[in-house]
Amino acid sequence: MSAEVSEKVLDDKRSLHESLMELSIVDNGTVGTDSKDSSGTSKVRDLEKKREDYLEWPEYFMAVAFLAAMRSKDPCTQVGACITDSNNRIVGVGYNGMPIGCSDEILPWGKNSSQPLETKYMYVCHAEMNAIMNKNTADLRGCTLYVALFPCNECAKLIIQAGIKQVVYMSDKHKNKPSTEASKMMFSMAGVKCQQFVPKNSKIVIDFEEIDWNISI
Numbered sequence: 001m002s003a004e005v006s007e008k009v010l011d012d013k014r015s016l017h018e019s020l021m022e023l024s025i026v027d028n029g030t031v032g033t034d035s036k037d038s039s040g041t042s043k044v045r046d047l048e049k050k051r052e053d054y055l056e057w058p059e060y061f062m063a064v065a066f067l068a069a070m071r072s073k074d075p076c077t078q079v080g081a082c083i084t085d086s087n088n089r090i091v092g093v094g095y096n097g098m099p100i101g102c103s104d105e106i107l108p109w110g111k112n113s114s115q116p117l118e119t120k121y122m123y124v125c126h127a128e129m130n131a132i133m134n135k136n137t138a139d140l141r142g143c144t145l146y147v148a149l150f151p152c153n154e155c156a157k158l159i160i161q162a163g164i165k166q167v168v169y170m171s172d173k174h175k176n177k178p179s180t181e182a183s184k185m186m187f188s189m190a191g192v193k194c195q196q197f198v199p200k201n202s203k204i205v206i207d208f209e210e211i212d213w214n215i216s217i
């Protein structure tokens with residue numbers, strides 16, 4: 001490396017170091033801005049939070065799926081799905097609901113009628129399908145699907161055809177159904193990895209009234 005280039009590199013390093021010191025990056029990775037008010041008192045904008053307050057990516061994405069599920073009007077099984085890409089960006093979210101334009105006040109939500117047309121199964125769009133249809137990116141190849149319920153065989157087909165390569169699911173309540181067996185067989189043949197999600201915490205609470213916005217600056 002020539003003397004001029006090495007001097008430039010050193011200068012760049014010095015200015016980067018000075019900017020980091022201005023930001024007062026502290027050891028545990030949080031950022032504090034050491035601003036002083038008119039009295040000269042040092043007020044550190046403390047953005048540090050307790051470690052357990054942060055959601056890891058998988059918890060966050062499964063929480064998004066569960067939040068979406070809260071939009072479902074299925075009285076028995078509310079399912080949400082969240083699709084993410086390899087950069088941890090959310091590229092599709094969906095929940096189980098009736099097709100656009102088809103009234104969910106008129107179509108049935110029952111499941112036990114002897115007449116199939118009187119049950120929800122003939123009409124409801126599954127959460128995975130809606131998440132795929134709602135995609136905000138060109139394609140879903142290599143993405144991961146976070147979903148509250150293990151996908152049925154029809155959703156497994158859509159997941160495979162969309163190029164999704166990993167399914168992270170919470171409930172396996174239909175594990176004894178043929179549709180689940182078919183899903184598992186197709187996922188295995190297509191090389192889609194399936195993983196049951198085990199949350200670190202049993203609950204994630206969003207309490208609008210108690211978010212502390214009084215950050216001292």
Ligand SMILES: O=c1ccn([C@H]2C[C@H](O)[C@@H](COP(=O)(O)O)O2)c(=O)[nH]1
Pocket residue numbers: 074076077078079095096111120124125126127128149150151152153155
């Ligand atoms: O892969 C799936 C399978 C099912 N769902 C939705 C469709 C229905 O609204 C419910 C299933 O109802 P049950 O009362 O549990 O039979 O779940 C889905 O979104 N994705």
Ligand SMILES: [Zn+2]
Pocket residue numbers: 126127128151152153154155156
């Ligand atoms: Zn399905």
